[in-house]
Amino acid sequence: KQEVTQIPAALSVPEGENLVLNCSFTDSAIYNLQWFRQDPGKGLTSLLLIQSSQREQTSGRLNASLDKSSGRSTLYIAASQPGDSATYLCAGTNAGGTSYGKLTFGQGTILTVHP
Amino acid sequence: ETGVTQTPRHLVMGMTNKKSLKCEQHLGHNAMYWYKQSAKKPLELMFVYSLEERVENNSVPSRFSPECPNSSHLFLHLHTLQPEDSALYLCASSHLPRDDGTGGALNRAFFGQGTRLTVV
Numbered sequence: 001k002q003e004v005t006q007i008p009a010a011l012s013v014p015e016g017e018n019l020v021l022n023c024s025f026t027d028s029a030i031y032n033l034q035w036f037r038q039d040p041g042k043g044l045t046s047l048l049l050i051q052s053s054q055r056e057q058t059s060g061r062l063n064a065s066l067d068k069s070s071g072r073s074t075l076y077i078a079a080s081q082p083g084d085s086a087t088y089l090c091a092g093t094n095a096g097g098t099s100y101g102k103l104t105f106g107q108g109t110i111l112t113v114h115p
Numbered sequence: 116e117t118g119v120t121q122t123p124r125h126l127v128m129g130m131t132n133k134k135s136l137k138c139e140q141h142l143g144h145n146a147m148y149w150y151k152q153s154a155k156k157p158l159e160l161m162f163v164y165s166l167e168e169r170v171e172n173n174s175v176p177s178r179f180s181p182e183c184p185n186s187s188h189l190f191l192h193l194h195t196l197q198p199e200d201s202a203l204y205l206c207a208s209s210h211l212p213r214d215d216g217t218g219g220a221l222n223r224a225f226f227g228q229g230t231r232l233t234v235v
Contacts, residue, residue, distance in 0.1 A: 003156075008215050017205075019210050027178050030215065031212050031219050031222065032219040032220075032222055034223065036226075041203070041229075041231065042228055042229065043117065043119075043121075043205055043226040043227050043228040043229045044205065044207075044224075044226040045226075046117075046223055046224065046225060046226075049219070049220060049222075049223045051219030051220055052216065052219055053219070061235060074227065089158070091158075091224075093212065093219075093222055095212070095216050096212075096214070097189075098168050099212055100146060100163045100171060100211060100212070101148075101163075101170065101211055101212050101222050101224070102148070102160050102163060103148075103150075103158070103160065104160075105157045105158040105223060106157060107156075107157050108157070
């Protein structure tokens with residue numbers, strides 16, 4: 001059974017800092033790893049998806065990496081801004097037709113970027 | 116706007132009421148999901164529909180009853196709920212993973228804005 005853990009649970013940084021959010025998973029038979037952003041009381045916004053055959057993906061100031069052998073993914077945010085304040089969630093989908101694309105989520109990292 | 120729309124956004128219901136949550140996607144996806152997000156707990160999968168057929172019921176109590184009449188619509192029928200069922204209910208859709216392990220990018224999940232449910 002896939003288990004996903006995110007560290008730290010909360011992070012507070014000053015504006016402009018580069019930061020790293022960590023995600024670990026127990027089952028290396030992963031189909032893809034997705035990072036999401038959630039604003040308070042809202043749904044999830046997809047940020048990045050890394051396929052099992054890839055090692056990283058980039059979108060603007062965001063870069064996500066995937067290391068299947070160690071069961072780890074990181075989300076790097078460059079030059080953080082107050083608008084980046086949100087909860088960041090990572091989720092894995094296992095390989096195999098019977099997974100049906102089910103996502104197993106971590107508990108999330110609550111990020112606060114203060115001016 | 117993610118392409119997945121949920122209604123209502125907020126719902127307050129008594130324990131004897133019957134209500135329904137609605138989800139709609141026009142992304143051409145062939146899988147739809149219901150997730151539950153409770154305070155201080157990770158998002159939990161409730162149901163999966165693959166090609167309009169329910170393929171997973173993650174030990175959800177029968178007071179939650181899903182329905183998928185076509186590939187674009189998903190409902191969650193609620194009856195005789197308990198206060199502990201108060202949560203944010205999220206709908207998502209995606210393409211199904213391929214059996215050969217390729218096409219992982221197609222499996223990107225898109226979520227609705229959720230329904231904040233309060234049971235009184």
